[in-house]
Amino acid sequence: MDKNNNGIARFLKKISKPFIRFYNRFMDGSLGTKMSHFVMGSGNVYHGQIIKGLIYFTIQAGYALFMITCPKVNNTPLGYKAFINLITLGTEEGDIFTPADNSMLMLLFGVVTIGITLMYLFAYNSNIKSSYKADQDIKNYGKVTSFKQDAKEMLGNRFYITMLTPAALGAVVFTLLPTIFMILISFTNYDKEHQAGLKLFDWVGFNNFTAFFTNPTGEIAARFLPVLAWTLIWAFFATFLNYYGGILLALLINRKGLKGKKIFRAIFVLTIAIPQFVSLLAMRNLIGEYGPMQKILMDIGILSEPMSFLANATNVWTARIAIILINLWVGIPYSMLLASGAIMNIPESLYEAARIDGAKKFTILRKITMPYIVFITTPYLISSFVGNITSFNIIYLLTNGNPKVTGGYIAGGTDLLVTWLYKLTIDEQQYNLGAVIGILTFLITSIVTLVTYRRSKSYKEEDAFQ
């Protein structure tokens, strides 16, 4: 009980810290610092840091102007109205002559305005800190730093901040905001019946999520689990078959005494040099009903008549197995290269010691070679698994998710979550359901990545093979 109370107290203390600091700065600060709580930059100007002060003031004036004037983009306002619209998602239903409010833009602009506001608050806090620092500098050294000195500092000791700022901003604008937008869409009924600008859409809570598990008509729920199961099966086989296939190939190529190692390696690397979609389409034609492969199989009597292995296969598992096998062709060379690199770096002394101790070839492989390769390539293995969960090209180009399955809710027998998401959003404008799949895929990939990586030797024994 005490432990819990301590935990809560610590938590409260932690979150109240910035507010206490904020209060203390206001109380302890000079008139300039006090002023900078209301007018950004005034503290710096007060201390003679004119340029810095003006920069802060411009930020505040720009933000105020942005919030008050509510500039419109495509007839949808930003600024304070965007906050209101984020809650209502529009009120004007429109008619044949006047357009409806664009709920999608309202949602987007709401998120953008929140982002801008957060950045403004960050600048606001930094403006107070800057003024307070100037107070302290005067108190301690009798003078404040000039703009030139600050700039020099940003290119010197604090250069990491200069370099990280554009990257961080880019991550916020191009990754974080779209992700938040997508997450919010999953809580709306934004679909083909509620097209942006034609019909308002609204917040629907967790309805879209429950549809994937407990939908009363069972349409989506009935399809979701099979697609998820196939996605995981595909990711497992596509990853591990390629991985161990690559290692096997690397072991064969790197065998002592094998002549023309470089030539073999170059041949296998050729498949990487050819664009993947070319290889895939060539494969599709090769094994098509009237492709050369089937002609050979029929000539030697293995097949009596042409058979579909991909989009038109009569059995879903025929297509699934065919895809996994074709994927070996494009995937093995990558892991072969990685494993080759690892094998060539294993210290010869380890092998010598093992041989002196009487270890047999298989024991050496099991105790030295494999642990070494696995240790080095574990991060690749994890990223490859995650990459296969979101693998789009192979499925799209080979089968486009087909063969069709009854009650598939437009998901075919080889559709992965990501290709289903594509069909739901691009072909069918079911953005809300697509967003839920996006979130679920994100959760699966992040959990797999975190759990496996943290449990791997590569993480636990980071220095072991150095």
Added chain:
Amino acid sequence: MRKKKAFRSLALLMALCMIVASFVGCSPKETPLTIWVGVESVDFYTAKMAEYVENYKVKTGKAFPYLISVQGVDTGSAAAKVLDDLDAGADIFTIAHDNLGKLTAGASAIAPIRSEALLAQINADNPETFLNVIDMSVQGTKYTFGVPYIAQSLVLMYNKKYLTEEDVKTWEGILAVAKKNNKQSVSLMGADGFNNSFLTLAINESTGKMPAIIYEGGETDNCLFTSDETVAIMQWGQRFFTDKNGGKMPTDSGWEIELRDEVSLSLIGGAWKFNAAKAALGDNLGIAVLPSFTLTAEDVKGTNIKAGTVYRSGSFTDCKVFVMKKGSNKAEYLEDILLFLSSKEVQEQSFIECANLPAYKNAATEFSSMQADNLETVLAAKQLEMFNYGIPQPFGFSTTLNFYYYSKGAPDLIREILENKESLFGTTDAIRTQLKSIENIWKTGER
């Protein structure tokens, strides 16, 4: 000192306020009047709009007030593009008629046509079937939204090396040649509702009626797919597709290879596949209307239809239409432009220069350019002939039901009947039950 500092701060802040304020109130630039057409027709319509601007000057004595920008788009995705960003859409754009439902859902993204001159031209120049699909209801009121200007339908593309003009008049004729040469009669481009329309929309040659009814009069409930005639047609289709020399369902290799390697003797395809078919067959490519077929005693078993009844293969006969963006600030000029672009003279020139099949109802007889003897003209003439045996895709008015048609696998239900695997559909009852599921999907979205 403190006062001086405070004054300095205030003065600087005020100056800055004035600078910021001076940036407010910039007016947007005037944008050109934009028209989206199919990529293949950009040059043609650019030239036509230049002609229009000249005529405008002569007619009104004033220069046309806007620059005009004609841009090429993928017609299939233009509607989706507009829906993604309504304001970024062109003032006038082209869509397939069955996208009208998407664009007029809710408060509608496109403007209704109100010009009497344009409405009169639309009504005078277009076949009845097109007029039925360009009207949409928005919030309870019916409006005309689309201006038809290009038509398209399915035709038979066949290998002249094996098939004569006489053979391709009937499926039985084609099947006989296929049997003789151990080939397959026909390849399908796909097994969806569009590609199996040659069976589902077949027309009784003696009555001229189509047994299948799909959303007739725009009524959701007005669907029928379980009549004896449809059952008998499906039994004929079953016989045709289970015959080793009969119809060929789509394969991974694709119909192009099947035609090229002479696996199949013909293809049911649209004008958009003409170039690929020409590449596959070269000079052996022939074009014909979709053949007829005759029900045998075996086909009519279990129904009240007489053996020997002849049906003509049907087709979805579609049109592309021009529509106007709602809320365009150039709205007052758009209808006059459409009057010009959809006129029969421009349609004929579009046919000559871009091989666009005219939507104009008397094109086959009135257009001198359609009397030529080359393959492209034959393709156009045969497509127009198919308009006697087809209906425009009626799914446009309900995006949800259209979605369910595919998501509930209705085309696969038809395919299952035709393939009759493990003889699951060997009885009329089994076929009728399956057809009832399709009819239900049309009506309610549920099987």
